[in-house]
Amino acid sequence: MQKFRVELKKTVDDSYDVRIGRNLIPELVADLKGGLTGNCKKFAVVTDTNVRELYAAPLVEQLREAGFSAELFVFPAGEKSKVRRTKEQIEDAMLEKGFRRDCCVIAAGGGVVSDLAGFVAGTFGRGVPYVNYTTSLLAAADASIGGKTAVDTDLATNLIGLIYQPKKVYIDIDTWKTLPKEHLINGLAETVKHACLADASFFSYIEDHVEDILNGVPDVCEYICEQNCRVKYEVVMKDEKEQNLREILNLGHTVGRAIETVSGYKLLHGQALSIGMTAQVNLGCRLGFLTEDERDRVIALQKRIGLPVGIPDGIDREELVKKLYTDKKVRDGKLRFVFQKGIGEVMTFGEDVYARPVAEEEIREILMQM
Amino acid sequence: MQKFRVELKKTVDDSYDVRIGRNLIPELVADLKGGLTGNCKKFAVVTDTNVRELYAAPLVEQLREAGFSAELFVFPAGEKSKVRRTKEQIEDAMLEKGFRRDCCVIAAGGGVVSDLAGFVAGTFGRGVPYVNYTTSLLAAADASIGGKTAVDTDLATNLIGLIYQPKKVYIDIDTWKTLPKEHLINGLAETVKHACLADASFFSYIEDHVEDILNGVPDVCEYICEQNCRVKYEVVMKDEKEQNLREILNLGHTVGRAIETVSGYKLLHGQALSIGMTAQVNLGCRLGFLTEDERDRVIALQKRIGLPVGIPDGIDREELVKKLYTDKKVRDGKLRFVFQKGIGEVMTFGEDVYARPVAEEEIREILMQM
Numbered sequence: 053m054q055k056f057r058v059e060l061k062k063t064v065d066d067s068y069d070v071r072i073g074r075n076l077i078p079e080l081v082a083d084l085k086g087g088l089t090g091n092c093k094k095f096a097v098v099t100d101t102n103v104r105e106l107y108a109a110p111l112v113e114q115l116r117e118a119g120f121s122a123e124l125f126v127f128p129a130g131e132k133s134k135v136r137r138t139k140e141q142i143e144d145a146m147l148e149k150g151f152r153r154d155c156c157v158i159a160a161g162g163g164v165v166s167d168l169a170g171f172v173a174g175t176f177g178r179g180v181p182y183v184n185y186t187t188s189l190l191a192a193a194d195a196s197i198g199g200k201t202a203v204d205t206d207l208a209t210n211l212i213g214l215i216y217q218p219k220k221v222y223i224d225i226d227t228w229k230t231l232p233k234e235h236l237i238n239g240l241a242e243t244v245k246h247a248c249l250a251d252a253s254f255f256s257y258i259e260d261h262v263e264d265i266l267n268g269v270p271d272v273c274e275y276i277c278e279q280n281c282r283v284k285y286e287v288v289m290k291d292e293k294e295q296n297l298r299e300i301l302n303l304g305h306t307v308g309r310a311i312e313t314v315s316g317y318k319l320l321h322g323q324a325l326s327i328g329m330t331a332q333v334n335l336g337c338r339l340g341f342l343t344e345d346e347r348d349r350v351i352a353l354q355k356r357i358g359l360p361v362g363i364p365d366g367i368d369r370e371e372l373v374k375k376l377y378t379d380k381k382v383r384d385g386k387l388r389f390v391f392q393k394g395i396g397e398v399m400t401f402g403e404d405v406y407a408r409p410v411a412e413e414e415i416r417e418i419l420m421q422m
Numbered sequence: 423m424q425k426f427r428v429e430l431k432k433t434v435d436d437s438y439d440v441r442i443g444r445n446l447i448p449e450l451v452a453d454l455k456g457g458l459t460g461n462c463k464k465f466a467v468v469t470d471t472n473v474r475e476l477y478a479a480p481l482v483e484q485l486r487e488a489g490f491s492a493e494l495f496v497f498p499a500g501e502k503s504k505v506r507r508t509k510e511q512i513e514d515a516m517l518e519k520g521f522r523r524d525c526c527v528i529a530a531g532g533g534v535v536s537d538l539a540g541f542v543a544g545t546f547g548r549g550v551p552y553v554n555y556t557t558s559l560l561a562a563a564d565a566s567i568g569g570k571t572a573v574d575t576d577l578a579t580n581l582i583g584l585i586y587q588p589k590k591v592y593i594d595i596d597t598w599k600t601l602p603k604e605h606l607i608n609g610l611a612e613t614v615k616h617a618c619l620a621d622a623s624f625f626s627y628i629e630d631h632v633e634d635i636l637n638g639v640p641d642v643c644e645y646i647c648e649q650n651c652r653v654k655y656e657v658v659m660k661d662e663k664e665q666n667l668r669e670i671l672n673l674g675h676t677v678g679r680a681i682e683t684v685s686g687y688k689l690l691h692g693q694a695l696s697i698g699m700t701a702q703v704n705l706g707c708r709l710g711f712l713t714e715d716e717r718d719r720v721i722a723l724q725k726r727i728g729l730p731v732g733i734p735d736g737i738d739r740e741e742l743v744k745k746l747y748t749d750k751k752v753r754d755g756k757l758r759f760v761f762q763k764g765i766g767e768v769m770t771f772g773e774d775v776y777a778r779p780v781a782e783e784e785i786r787e788i789l790m791q792m
Contacts, residue, residue: 054443058567058655060436060587067430093754136510147577153750175545177750178572178583197428202548207517213548214584217430285428380523380547384463 153177162188170201174216189239238322252396326359523547532558540571544586559609611692622766674699696729
């Protein structure tokens with residue numbers, strides 16, 4: 053024998069339900085009793101200092117009342133916690149408490165929590181079941197569909213991680229009422245992005261309901277959440293066939309991620325994204341991908357929501373340009389951007405090509421004027 | 423909408439070739455030029471201080487001669503390096519050198535290298551292609567088939583990791599001639615384990631060829647390598663259907679992994695496994711799963727090879743008993759062991775049940791007498 057083939061062709065089914073509703077903790081516990089995660093009786097509830105008392109501690113309590121073993125693992129709230137060190141600390145604490153491969157991880161919180169908890173679940177015992185209970189608009193839009201988990205490093209955001217699917221996602225609209233307004237605003241940045249890339253009428257709906265959203269009118273919030281998930285879902289689903297389509301979700305993120313890092317995470321993700329979207333429509337307009345009116349509508353909507361559309365004082369633009377090269381879309385050392393086409397569509401640059409090479413000078417010029 | 427289903431049912435093909443031969447670096451480079459890892463032009467060669475000069479540096483050189491970009495990432499040889507900190511250092515060094523998601527990771531070394539490099543590949547950019555060039559008997563047997571990658575923590579071995587399949591495995595028999603005899607002996611422990619659990623005639627072959635193996639007679643080494651891969655492959659393949667069968671590869675590892683940790687990794691993995699196998703046949707004999715003659719044959723073969731069959735001085739047996747509970751087979755706080763049935767088969771304890779609960783007293787008594 054000089055060679056043999058390891059045959060690993062198989063059908064896998066990672067399908068799962070996304071539940072959108074109110075007061076979902078009892079339903080989550082009932083699902084677990086009904087066998088959502090098989091025979092698992094031991095749950096690691098991963099959360100941050102913001103969500104701990106509001107929802108994670110009650111969840112642990114209800115799990116215990118249902119006869120499960122459950123422990124809380126809490127890290128400091130904020131993007132700065134989304135690093136390998138926090139992942140290690142959670143793992144060590146789980147091991148210390150006797151957790152092994154027969155456990156299940158439940159994320160209770162926003163996007164940072166689900167990114168971290170999903171990554172922990174995906175590598176703990178080489179993968180244990182994972183359930184996502186999301187408590188923020190941003191998480192609903194950005195982190196509940198697609199299975200992306202990751203941490204940041206000094207040199208790159210979201211570059212160390214996994215695609216790891218949850219057993220079920222719960223989007224509890226009730227929890228939004230306890231979100232600080234700043235975080236609600238933050239979450240709307242992804243919503244605007246989704247509308248820009250896929251749905252002109254959804255964009256108009258947001259324009260018409262900014263105040264209702266910020267005031268937490270339930271029906272409006274539920275609709276916003278549904279549309280967010282729908283856009284994301286459709287893109288992620290189609291991407292099963294078209295390898296690169298998922299890149300369009302990266303709209304606005306090239307500059308967004310870079311400025312988030314350069315700001316030392318003083319900018320929230322949504323704030324950074326809004327600045328990134330502004331850079332994108334400015335450059336896109338220059339390149340003829342959308343009109344000045346369309347560009348101005350996007351910028352105006354972000355402003356009305358309360359999102360920043362300029363580069364804040366104290367950000368070194370040259371450092372920002374340098375940081376662009378840590379973007380995951382970089383190929384062969386060249387920057388690549390996704391662009392919206394008008395409002396509600398994205399540009400394509402060939403079959404299954406959604407990102408366009410951008411010369412450093414082109415984007416530097418835009419950034420210098422923002 | 424209150425609920426919607428994310429459909430993620432699909433067929434995946436992770437099949438790959440295992441190549442067993444001599445002087446395989448030129449073939450590996452030719453395969454990469456032929457598109458083994460798609461369009462990838464940037465290779466991170468991960469290796470340890472032992473393998474660096476012998477094979478990894480020449481591999482990098484040949485990759486560069488072939489027109490690829492290639493960099494060497496070296497960590498100190500030994501199981502102690504198989505930790506999250508080393509993974510982080512490799513990742514940071516890769517990011518520092520400009521590696522992003524368009525790269526490929528090549529492991530060049532033994533089991534520790536492939537465990538670490540495979541884990542790095544599986545989470546870098548959420549997964550980049552990975553090629554395994556193995557330079558030790560142990561890696562050929564233990565790490566080239568099955569896709570298991572992992573690191574150790576203070577509290578558990580191999581508990582943080584992934585199942586991540588390579589694009590191809592190269593087992594270069596030529597490299598065995600530079601293995602220190604201690605490492606060759608170390609690798610034979612897994613070989614004996616494979617024979618014990620699956621193939622009585624292979625066990626006899628090893629008994630008949632101990633000296634040839636230790637002297638590196640090429641045909642004998644190639645045969646040993648083939649049989650190792652065959653046994654492992656058959657178990658891993660069947661496990662696609664029978665969920666628990668893979669546990670039989672854990673034969674001898676319950677005590678083995680624990681003593682490896684308690685020794686502070688002064689014991690090599692194979693040495694620890696040999697002690698674990700001895701504990702397993704002692705307990706199995708007591709429980710009537712194999713005869714005294716069969717038990718003695720296993721112990722005698724390990725001795726002839728040069729493997730330890732008793733617990734070395736300085737190992738605290740009570741600490742060892744406590745450490746058993748960090749084993750990944752532990753369920754509901756109970757120890758579970760896999761047992762061989764005579765020589766060449768494993769015990770089953772029900773349909774698709776290969777591990778038997780063992781009372782702490784049963785195994786303590788065995789360990790006190792070793």
